[in-house]
Amino acid sequence: MSRLASDRRAPVRFTLNGASAEGEAEPRLLLTDFLRHQIGATGTHVGCEHGVCGACTITIDGHLARACLTLAVQIEGCAVRTVEGLAPAPDRLGTLQSAFRRHHALQCGFCTAGILMSLDHFLREHPAPGESEIRDLLSGHLCRCTGYTPIVRAALEAAVELARNAGGEKG
Amino acid sequence: MKPAAFDYVRAESLDEALGVLAAEGGDARILAGGQSLMAMLNMRLAKPEVLIDIMRLAELDRIEDESGTVTVGAGVRQATLMAWPGLGAKLPLAALALPWTGHVQTRSKGTVCGSIAHADPSAEMPLVLLALGGSVHLRSAKRRRRLAAGDFLTGMMATARADDELIEAVSFPVVAGGRCAFREVARRQGDFAIVACAAVGTRTGVRLAVGGVADVPVARDWPRLDGSALDDALNAFAYELDARDDLHATARYRRDLVRLIGRDLVREVLS
Ligand code: FES
Ligand code: FES
Numbered sequence: 001m002s003r004l005a006s007d008r009r010a011p012v013r014f015t016l017n018g019a020s021a022e023g024e025a026e027p028r029l030l031l032t033d034f035l036r037h038q039i040g041a042t043g044t045h046v047g048c049e050h051g052v053c054g055a056c057t058i059t060i061d062g063h064l065a066r067a068c069l070t071l072a073v074q075i076e077g078c079a080v081r082t083v084e085g086l087a088p089a090p091d092r093l094g095t096l097q098s099a100f101r102r103h104h105a106l107q108c109g110f111c112t113a114g115i116l117m118s119l120d121h122f123l124r125e126h127p128a129p130g131e132s133e134i135r136d137l138l139s140g141h142l143c144r145c146t147g148y149t150p151i152v153r154a155a156l157e158a159a160v161e162l163a164r165n166a167g168g169e170k171g
Numbered sequence: 172m173k174p175a176a177f178d179y180v181r182a183e184s185l186d187e188a189l190g191v192l193a194a195e196g197g198d199a200r201i202l203a204g205g206q207s208l209m210a211m212l213n214m215r216l217a218k219p220e221v222l223i224d225i226m227r228l229a230e231l232d233r234i235e236d237e238s239g240t241v242t243v244g245a246g247v248r249q250a251t252l253m254a255w256p257g258l259g260a261k262l263p264l265a266a267l268a269l270p271w272t273g274h275v276q277t278r279s280k281g282t283v284c285g286s287i288a289h290a291d292p293s294a295e296m297p298l299v300l301l302a303l304g305g306s307v308h309l310r311s312a313k314r315r316r317r318l319a320a321g322d323f324l325t326g327m328m329a330t331a332r333a334d335d336e337l338i339e340a341v342s343f344p345v346v347a348g349g350r351c352a353f354r355e356v357a358r359r360q361g362d363f364a365i366v367a368c369a370a371v372g373t374r375t376g377v378r379l380a381v382g383g384v385a386d387v388p389v390a391r392d393w394p395r396l397d398g399s400a401l402d403d404a405l406n407a408f409a410y411e412l413d414a415r416d417d418l419h420a421t422a423r424y425r426r427d428l429v430r431l432i433g434r435d436l437v438r439e440v441l442s
Pocket of ligand 2: 105106107108109110111112142143144145146
């Protein structure tokens with residue numbers, strides 16, 4: 001049995017966007033804080049810390065997850081993807097990110113990291129989504145700036161582009 | 172909004188989880204998908220001494236379809252049940268209700284049993300379990316027992332689970348060829364229900380279950396009713412639920428929804 005004591009830090013080994021990573025966490029440390037403060041991956045944002053706003057959305061072993069409702073110690077041995085993994089190179093945006101930029105699908109950008117992760121995951125499984133599916137997906141996120149319409153447009157355009165380049169660059 | 176300190180146990184077998192529960196009792200909590208419990212920990216509405224994570228137990232991650240009953244293990248995520256190929260044919264009511272259960276991003280983690288264990292009065296999974304006459308399989312180190320949904324759900328976020336017990340699975344009876352209907356009113360799809368209704372055809376008529384109004388979901392069995400008899404039954408039911416005003420809706424609006432949605436669903440199922 002593995003029992004981690006409340007006042008001790010335990011090692012956490014995982015992969016972050018394909019690269020192996022490691023840190024230490026007390027059991028109560030949230031994955032959001034672990035990623036941001038220990039690992040230094042500040043792309044994942046923190047809004048509500050109770051699963052409602054979607055700013056912290058990432059994938060763990062291929063499933064969408066709220067990082068604020070996940071303990072750092074739970075990702076031991078898991079594959080984590082965050083917004084930092086979306087761009088093909090440090091100076092290039094992915095297809096979805098470029099569509100967001102073209103359509104002004106972000107203003108302050110607070111919600112954007114989580115929305116990009118949801119859409120990235122969703123578009124892989126649903127290459128030809130309709131507007132209502134995109135809106136249903138976005139119901140798991142709060143954006144205080146855009147009114148969502150530009151996000152929907154960017155997502156639909158990115159879906160078409162991604163389908164066209166299928167087999168090529170993803171992102 | 173950070174949890175208070177706790178020990179974390181990554182259970183490697185069910186016996187191990189039950190052993191820790193037996194030793195720690197009410198100081199321990201089972202952590203499954205975490206979509207309700209983690210929020211409560213963050214807000215310090217729950218401060219367990221020990222968290223027992225059961226999500227690495229393959230034995231709990233099972234959907235079994237046997238002799239007219241679908242049994243869903245404690246590790247089965249809502250998204251997994253939603254994608255289960257038998258869902259539409261065997262549990263059409265769950266197929267209708269699952270898209271209303273949280274959002275894509277929470278169903279991917281949240282479990283069916285966890286939602287029932289949490290027993291939020293507006294949650295869809297307890298409502299579906301009650302409407303179908305399902306049961307909850309409880310297990311401790313010493314014993315196993317099964318409770319009907321109505322006996323398990325005792326109040327707002329309160330259940331008959333003893334401190335040393337965990338939910339091992341829940342089972343939903345398959346209503347063969349049965350008709351069912353579901354409708355919910357919420358601020359947005361995926362938000363907490365203001366009123367959620369489920370109707371199921373029975374041998375003698377119809378069962379209507381309502382969530383989001385009383386402290387627990389409540390069901391009524393009726394013969395084949397229509398016209399003013401149906402309106403009277405719905406009106407009485409709407410008042411018996413003892414609706415309250417809150418931030419989201421007035422008691423009166425909730426009663427109206429019960430009457431209107433209830434009538435549509437009963438007619439749909441009996442037609
Ligand atoms: S910070 Fe995680 S959902 Fe809001
Ligand atoms: S861009 Fe500001 S919250 Fe969405």
